Amino acid sequence: MDANFVEFLWVLLLGSLLGLELIGKVPPTLHTPLMSGANAISGITVLAALTAIIKADGNQALLVLGSISLGFALFNVIGGFLVTDRMLAMFSRKPARKEKS
């Protein structure tokens, strides 16, 4: 328990408030992509997994745990962002198509 902890609590508080503020009015159209995009961001635990690997210092068990954790997190991040992009790409190409028909 030190100054760091208090600082972290502030970060937590401000981060939560920011999250509450950012999603004010979301059109229903975007609920699915928003959910999947936010989900990709929660894969930010890649950072924790990387930290575990870097600090392992030759400890095999820690390396393995960290690496599996990294795999899961990246599956979440890469898959999440790509699938969100696939969905949103369908929305954005619409107006152009309409002119054609």
Added chain:
Amino acid sequence: MSDFFKYAIDLIAVLLLAFGIKGLSKVRSARGANQLAAVAMGLAVIGLLGSYLGQPSLNAQAWAWILAGTAVGGVLGAITAQRVPMTSMPEVVALFNGCGGMSSLLVALAAALYPAALDATGIVAVVSIVISVFVGSITFTGSIVAMAKLQGWLSTPPWMQSKARHVVNIALAVVALIAAVEMIRNGGSGLWLLVVASALLGVGVTLPIGGADMPVVISLLNSYSGVAAAAAGFVVGSQLLIVAGAMVGAAGLILTQVMCKGMNRSLVSVLFGGALGASSTASAGGGEYTNITSCSVEECALSLEAAERVIIVPGYGLAVAQAQHTLREVTRSLEAAGIEVAYAIHPVAGRMPGHMNVLLAEADVPYEQLKEMDVINPDFPATDVVLVLGANDVVNPQAKTDPNSPLYGMPVLDVQQARTVFVVKRGMSAGYSGIKNDLFELSNTSMVFGDAKKVLGDLLGELKELGVGKK
């Protein structure tokens, strides 16, 4: 790299993530915002690796394990994202989310088993580990159960729908609490008990929840995975992780709330009430249908041919039957015949909120034809034919007329005001609310029984025979 650069990069990453989430809530900016968030994530990783660059801890062995994890997770993620059909979106989001929870859980486990290596000693670290293990486990098993249920791999055992499940879940929660207290007081012991109890709790809470409520649960679990990430941030001492986790956690909560409102459900009733059906039907004066008019596909085609304005109301049944492409062909031939076609999109149409927009976009329906409920409701009186495809509760007039109905107050589409309504449905079974739909008994309503895809296919054939849309 100096500390200054590390902080600068973290700060930029946080800003980009915030703009990313913000941008995701507007159609115009959504795609760019998603890419922005992805860039932010990459930046955060580079910042972290950069800060350890040249230090002995980031050696060849560490790199090897980093690359191994990256290769497996990244490749599998990319393949999954490319291959998955749009109709399976709810399952995929659940799967990804569960993996995020698993990642937080594993980091917390690592910190609990080797606290010295990760500087995870002291009360703050232990409490953070406990939270991360608890939330991470629930997120993982809950998401996987949600995915399995949505895929149809898993159905709810009967006892899980009885009151007994509350006793089991409360017992599991108590065990988890005891294990948590034990861990905080005596260090490591209690860890595995906590893992098992929380994991089972995740299963126990999610398993009884019905398919239609599942999106709300996934959204809530998404919020949890943010909380788990923030807790992992406390464990490894990363402010960036805390901020991002907190943002996702809070945003997820709001989104969950918005979804609940659209379905006229409270979060409490979704989580603890089980399926809305059984209990409410009796009190709502449900009962049998008496005055049903059913008609053939041919009659439906004739009405469509004679119409000037047609509104399509796509619902859950359309998504399940994967009939969006056939529907698009039908509307194409109507448009070619000069008939005005629009789609009325209820906020919770599809398998999850906003899902119908994605499906119709995939089938090349012009974005401008998708009308939100408030926009299209005034148009129904001037409409000749409404085609309701696999939707039920969202077109139930009871929600506006009967104050005793459990649906009362839920926003609905006023389809009954149109001249003729065709309801394509597999049978007379109730919607997920289990409530009788007065619309089906109205004199201007005809039922067309059958699977949405089959009916639309036949309809397309009939329209062709009638020469609709041929030039």
